[in-house]
Amino acid sequence: MKLIQHLLSVLALLVSIATFSQNNPERKKIKITGAITEKISKQALEYATITFVNTKNPKVIFGGITNAKGEFDVEVNPGIYTIKAEFISFKPTEIKEKKLFETTNLGIILLDEDATQLNQVEVRAEKSTVEIKLDKKVYNVGKDMIVKGGTASDVLDNVPSVTVDGDGNVSLRGNENVKILIDGRPSNAINIADALRTISADALDKVEVITNPSSRYDAEGGAGIINIVLKKGKNQGVNGTIIATLGDPKNYGLVSSINYKTENFNLFGSLGYNDSKAPGKTLTDSDYLNPDGSIQKTINERSTRERGRKGYNYNFGMDWFLDKTLTWTNALSYRKNDGSNPDNVLLYNYEPNNIFVRNRFNNQYTNTNDAEYTTNFTKKFKKDGHKLTVDASFSRNIDNDSSIITDFVIGQENNATKESSKNFQTQSRNLIQTDYVLPIGKNGQFEAGYKGNFNELLTDYNVGNLDPMGNYTPNLNYTNVFDYKEKINAFYTQFGSKINSFSYLLGMRYENSNIDINLLTTNNFTNKKYDSFFPSAFLTYQINEESSLSINYSRRISRPRNRFINPFSNYSSNVNIFQGNPDINPSFTDAIDFGYMTKWKKVTLSSSAYFNQTKDVFQFIRRPNGEIITSIVNGETIETPVMLSTPINLSNENRFGFEFNVNYSPYKWWRLNGNFNFFQSSITGNYSYTLAKTNEIVNENFDNKALGWFSKVSSKVTLPLKIDWQTNATYNAPQNNAQGKSLGVFSANLAFSKDVLKDKATVALNVNDVFNSRKRINQTNLPTLNSYSEMQQRQRQINLSFTYRFNKLKTEKDKTQKRDTENGGDEF
Template identity: 60%
Template sequence: MKKFHFLLSTLVLLLTVTVFGQQKPARTKVTITGKIVEKTSKLQLEYATITFKNTQNPKLIFGGITDNKGDYSIDVVPGIYDITLEFISFKPTTISQKLLNQNTNLGTTALEEDATQLNEVVVRAEKTTVEIKLDKKVYNVGQDMMVKGGTASDVLDNVPSVTVDAEGNVALRGNDNVKVLIDGRPSNAISIADALKSIPADALDKVEVITNPSARYDAEGGGGIINIVLRKGKNLGLNGTVIATAGDPETYGLTGTVNYKAKEFNLFTTQGYNYRNNPGNAFTDSRYLNSDNSTRDFMNETRTNERLNKSYNANIGMDWFLNESTTWTNIFNYRRSSGDNRDNVFQNYYDVNHDYTYTRNRINEEDSKSKNVEFNTTLTKNFKKDGHKLTLDGSFSTNTDKNLAQITDTSTANSTISIDETLNNQTQSRNTLQADYVLPIGKGSQFEAGYRGNFMVNTTDYAVDSDGVPVPNFTNTLEYKEKVNALYTQYGFKIKKFSTLLGLRWEDSDIDVNQLATNDFTNKKYNNFFPSAILNYEIDDKSSASLSYSRRIQRPRGRQLNPFNNLSSNVNIFVGNPDLDPAFTDAIDLGYLKRWNKLTFNTSLYVNKTTDVFQFVRRETGTFVNGVPVIISSPINLATEYRSGFEFTLNYSPYKWWKLNSNFNFFYIQTDGDYTYTDFTGNPVFQDFDYKTTSWFTRLTSKVSLPYKIDWQTNMTYNGEQKNNQGSTLGNFSMNLAFSKDVFKDKGTVALNVSDVFNSRKRIQDTYLSGVVESHSEMQWRQRQINLSFTYRFNVQKNEKDKKPKGNQQQDDNGDFPG
């Protein structure tokens, strides 16, 4: 639709230039300004068209379009005009016989949706999969065939600048210190990686990537913010979408989105059920070392995983338009999932000559259940002055995760069998209160202020039985309480081509880490200021540059804090550290955006400095299991990290039938730190963690429109090698493929996609720990997936024009400059 309006406006402007070029150039022009919004919700309409036709000289025609805030400014020759304001699927408004002989503000014009016209519109310009803006990137999920039948984790793995590793951990520009929001709010899931795997991709509308957020956002997340926006209905009347999916390995899914919108209210719901089997595999070949690094013996480990997950996701909500200026939105979210996971591990042992000695087999049968309930309420009040508004928001949620596992361990060396059981139950409650106030001051300036209170309690009950006997070192109840109160203010102004947004956020943190089994209580209180600044310069109407700065924080949580061991492996044990302090990041970003007719190019240089970085150190315990040393890994505030990089993203449409999107990121990491501990023999061991490394990743997506309404999409990704102080992660290439065809007069779409065509998406690592072990490992979290999906739309077109979602201030205002 944007392209259609741009083309229409360009034709109008060309006609204006052509006609006006035939006139005598002695006339003085006047400037006409105004704003166009949607009548019901008061949301601004971007790319709406304004046409001025002189009633005394019909050859005199002027025109233009609104910007991304619905504003317009058009120069016309003084005279009497018929003015037409219009937008596709809305009823046009005409102002007749308007005398324009001086600079005039026509005020705000509200256009009303035309349901009849909406159903008649068939040809619409398709929105690009990735929209590039100076301060963020917006990934439109509905345009990507590659993720049909997938999960939110699959969606993020297709977003520019974002990567998802084999275990579902999300990173932005190679930095895993990233904050994930859902509809502008912090995710209330205990494990965000697990939650993303249980949310169907079809429930997502778009993903916003903000690499250097302003002060209105939580300071959490040194690497930036990823905001996932869920689907909500938009059109008048009853409309919706139903998507059914089947795939191999065994996958079934059904998701439906239904919306009913009237003048006084808007009802919407999304319901989805998914059944997924995600088999995976891994192997590790290890050479164990003596203190002089000579070979002691060998162990080869192979692992197969069967992960069956059944999940149900639902939300139901209502926008209630109390009056023309006040909207009250209430949304209820419910997620439930259950998993049946089987992990089968074979460990083959060899002596120093690599002669086989014996085999151990560990089978981990895990049953997991998760339930999440959340209620969000938002009241938005728009005052008379355009842009003047108050938003009050509350979010209340509970989440429970229950995991029960039985580990059977057998050995051919002595024919012994041991059975261990682990219990890992977690409950979490999160309550959030927020108020945001926006006040325009004069022309081109704006003041904002707000409060946010985030109150969270997480309780982890972990216990282990070995052959029916409790194991004290593996049993504990950990209670984590977090209370964060924040105030922020920011002021933005625009002077000619310069726009500036200056902000300051203050957060007061009160953290309790309580080990209830040992009566060990730790409390940490601290408060910090987090300034932000964004400077934007409009070079011309198609290019701009920006310079931004922000200060961020990363608080340790969950597994990082729990000092009681995890029994997933009996020789490689992870132990948390309840005394961890937060890490702080200072981030600077220099960006440039350029648009051509067929190409949009965005590039940036960035530098981050993080102090008190969490570093995982490994040390020997002096304990051996069948001759294999038990090694503990634990996080500590060890180092200072310097991270710098360069990236670019581009959208290119060489032809109407071919769209290309590419993203490239190169980054450099330098870590300064060292660690000394006393080993089990009483000798000091020094570990130098100073290291420098570079890495890069790139992604290319091609979408081709073939005859007979068939679309073909290809996605290729390469993650470059990255070294660390104890080894390296090797480079990896993968590719996805998808085809789709519209049927039933464009009301339906059939899509076939293949994820990981070459079955090559793996995490491949080489590890070297002097005097301990040298190993090579490969881990494939999920094998190649083939999905077939069918989408059916009723009373809504395939490429419906998106509007900004109502409700949360953070969805509407993502660092936009006043203007």
Template identity: 60%
Template sequence: MKSFKIFFILLVLSISTLTFAQRPEPKKIKVTGKVIDKSSTQPLEYATIVFQSVRNPDIVTGGITDAKGEFNIEINAGNYHVRVEFISFKTIEFKNRNLTSNTDLGTLLLSDDATQLEGVELRAERSTVEIKLDKRVYNVGQDMMVKGGTVSDVLDNVPSVSVDVEGNVSLRGNESVRILIDGRPSNAININDALRLIPADAIDKVEVITNPSARYDAEGGGGILNIILKKGKNQGLNGVITGTVGDPRNYGLTGNINYKSENFNVFSTLGYSDRNSPGRSMTDSKILNPADGTILRYQDERRTNNRLREGYNGNFGAEWFLDATTTWTNTVSYRRDDGRNPDEVLFYDYDINRNLTGIRRRFNDQQSSGENVEYSSNFMKKFKKDGHQLTIDYSTSINKDNDDSFIFDVDNQTTANIQRQTRNLAQLDYVLPITENTRFEAGYRGDFTKVVTDFEVFTDEGSTGEFVFDDTFSNLFEYKEYVNAFYSQFGSKINKFSYLFGLRWEDSNIGVNLLSENNFNNKRYNNFFPSAFFAYEISDKSNVTLSYSRRIQRPRGRFLNPTANLSSNINIFQGNPDLDPAMTHAVDLGYLKRWDKLTFNTSAYINRTDDVFQFIRRESGLIIDGVPQILSGPINLATEYRFGFEFTLNYTPYKWWRLNGNFNFFRNETLGQFNYINSQYQSITIDLDNIATSWFARINSKITLPYKIDFQTNATYNAPQNTAQGRNLGVLSANMALSKDILKDKATLAFNISDVFNSRKRISEINLPQVESYSEFQWRVRQINLSLTYRFNKPKNEKERVPRRENGEDGDFMGKP
């Protein structure tokens, strides 16, 4: 009830804000034009157009140019001083311009200003969160919170995105999300582990696409997150170096460097990290009599571990400008990490009166190593007509992960988990503008992946001291995924109305093979994935959109592999090789409104998913030291309905204070049941029908203090949520950071605290026929970091002169077909 009160208050406040903002306005006019670089004739994106009232100089308004260098700004009619500004270019100024009707300023040519490049400059800082019609772009460069952190820390600050304590990423509460890096699927075997290895300082921005069009891979029923890595574009030699120290142990050094001339651009990112991420968990269980539900005894489980990771990552790339319209880019990336995870579990047994009857210790000393090599190539040809282009992408990668463990318990065990993955990706995209407001797109994508996992368990016989192969959990598992896809799209803009229709066809050839048992399972299916997008421009500052798409979620990795995690021999996770893909129909209705100091974006969405994955807990049938062994893992259920709405606010009350907030409310309804045989050889039916209503909210504040000091705070609250077999409790967490520019703005010193109150946990209650439990799990304790960033030949907030295309994944279709 308390959650609904909070939700109601937030809703009333947002409606009140909108009502107040929509008061009567004076006569409005539109001022248009285009800004280009005089020397290169390239359009200048993010150039600033400033309108200062002649009558009242304190009244200043304006806007920025889009990717084509064009601007269309709505202002009040009157007399203005007009300035056109862009970093390192000479400002153009029009004095006392009488603007009483719609005016086109034409094409404005900006020239280089060499003197500005040598001095200290006044710069307009791009907002941390940019809200666009079909996606939101989170700019990492200005976020002090993630300095010294990883990509997981970055994603956990992105609007609509949550990262739980185990690293699972969800978008608007839905974990069925596709994660791309530079427009391509990650080549990591375990995406959650990979996100914790890539330093945050290597990330430029994150694109949040809640309902992708047919151009995108159909994978991900909940949407797509596209992580864009930093790649320099500034002329000459320039770069950024960031060093970090932290507690618990966190040492890191990341450098980005590039050299650009008229004919080529060479860039590289190198990084080193040495981290310790201590974690802990607890589970208090009541062991019940299955006959009448009375308590037989109690067991408390306490776990502590230290996740030690030392990693190296780097890439080297060259962008070759073959001529004015042709670019060829080649990149080689390498990543290596070595780790150790000493994991200690203590079991405390009590009788029915809570008298201690025994203590048992289980210690898992896990060591791991991983290595990844990737080569990617991108060829882009632009034709004479603006927007007419052809792009070809290719990448190939090899990924190796080794995990070895020595488990000390009543029966000592050793495990070896060796994984090898190869991946090849080919893609072709063609864009043909038919008229100024109409375009056609078509393309092909081939994604070919093979993963082999060799898991071996050896148990100490005790009497002889020899370790004997244990075939109960050992296996050799192979997963093959070959997907060929073709798509086409057609879009147009008619006055204020835009539409985009798309159709994607994917042929999937999936192999799930238990090689150790000669069990081969091939699943071959092909599907059509239609999409439709509509937008209506109410005014220059408000739009409404409606979209539909069909999506797929293929099970992979630990979802399929029956290999168990033996860190605990009582609570065990196992994959399900018989899982089928889940299919989602998604509908999204959105509204965007901009005022001078406020941007409001809201959407309501409905998803229906067939054969959805559901994690269930059940008895294995084994009794370990008098306690039923519990298995957890995924199964396919019939149907899940997901409804929700969210809104995002960007508010700048003053030049020195910026706020952005995100609120998401959702309701899930799951239908299904599961049958199994318990330890008493009884047939048990678990009714998994469940209705869960929950919400989460995040607010971020950044204040510029005197002496060039920035202060940033944010807070996130995840409300309670019912599950099919229990309940997840609410969790509040907060972060804070301070930064100061030094050395004549060439360097920035930043201090941040992640999880200020040490409260970021997963807290849950589970109710099973023979066990009731309460658990708290904390992946990483509070983290404190201090970092120093130094820039050479590169101003702090300088924008790229030539906008970069991210493998065709631009997603901007409304009004720019």
């Protein structure tokens, strides 16, 4: 009831203000400013109401609502007023008989929390799972029961506009050229898809999706940026959480975090442990074709695997408030994971005169260690918003994989072969950046900064044969040492302001790239240098308080990384090989976005039409490499062509799409989020390659037009007994490509949660992939091959989790300023 009373009061206030202002246009008004904050933490209160009631004529009412900084700016007629400041779950504050006859700053008005009112509020004062903003979408992980006990990869798969395929590859609006940041910095992981599966979902605070970033951000990522923000202690005193998870298939997890904050410093830390098994399977049916199109042979592949991970991670750090304007933050994190991935493959071979089953068993073990140290200085000047930040991070990652591969024909004696593959990788990444923000006038803001990103990756890849005595003979076709060095120096500047209902933000970013690609074993050394400018422009028109229009432009770059470049990177199959392309070049994208956002009483709608034009776009293709695997089965010589998957540069890609995001709360106990994305891509380009052994040159045309769409719906309902029920559903529609198509896939997740122990703890049960249908399904049609494949990275997962909070209520409002998403400036 208290909540309804507040809402009705605000509505009556707005109606009265509008009515009075219409009936009294002739009187000259004065401006009254100030701010409303919490009394204890001094935290600004956004959306607090300020009311001015004329003591001589109570019908004369003025008022307003505070902004994100807790500030208000209200025009009133000269007179004597009773001033009232209010916010939900806080005790109102009144200032009586205040004489206001000239422009006045009331200073800071303090509000106390009302414990009684807090207990009466039925709907918790919490952010929605998905917050729609004009320039980005913010997904609040802590509000999503679906991902409890899951991984960061599960979190991203629930984020609007984002999809994660069976291999863990992340796409934004159907485009894989997306840059993933963690706490505003590039991940120090060598393989980001694998790294996302090792980060607990419970360690994430929120995910920010920026489809068209400004010049402040890295130009990397043709589709945009996804920033994963990890949890950090926020509240005064000692507080923390402990989350325990039990799942089937095996998923044991324990994550704890603790925070101690005083006026002079803030200590924070967390520790996580996980032991899990993720069964998966693959089905591939392939018809090898003769030149006339008839079937030469058929191989049906059935693969089962069980990816196991056991490891822990921890981080600790301290914010030191040197004075009221200077903060120094230091943090250290470490992650260690040991894993296994036994992959058992049965190859059903149907030759014209011979039928047999080949068993290929890949027993793979992984070991990952990475450590990172970060430091930050933030200096705030006297003027609000005027600040200087300096950041640095230094990380090292070691990722070692080793496999023993056994291959034999079932039912045939003395035909087994053994191979060994090792992939030892070491990466060092150092980052230094500084950002300066200067407010100019009432609405203007100038920004400038520098960022240096220095990355070195050394990969030692070995493949060889093992004889019955265990002696090793290297296979030189798949053995090499790959040394990748990347130095990127960037400078940017931008200026934004607001003129009446128009806002603009204009910027320019310059990046100097110096990249060494060295194949040490073959003595093949390549250096690539290029200088690039990346302009950006953002224009917004505020139609009214509820609606706005925007048009944005930015230029982006997608640099090929380790997996795309390294020609020796995967040998799990000797007939279907993945290989990088050291000759691949970066692609450049011009991105335009038209946006419209509006808010009604219970609905927030954000829609956009976007157009991306990319030059030198890279795309994965599948082709024969000219090699033949020969074996003798039942006295007959069997030849199997080797198929190669590799990335190439094509000419151009034009991508056009529409996107709609809706937040709708039809009742106080029901909240809905919906996301729909439709896009069309048109790719042009030819590619020539030379077959091994025969040196035959093959020319292929990859012109292709494709339509695609996907939709996500999330529903959260509060059932009787205060049980929360959440359902997420996703559908990825079929999509054509130059060599076939991907088929449509529907999947759904389900979760229930209940607060216990006087709201200090929460029990949650979730089912990930209820129908066991989340797969990647592809059809490939080549002149020499037709194939159909289904790949399921992880089968249905059921998790039960228990969360306990000490000295930290679930209904607590965040008592911290919003951390910048990357470079230190506030979003304009």
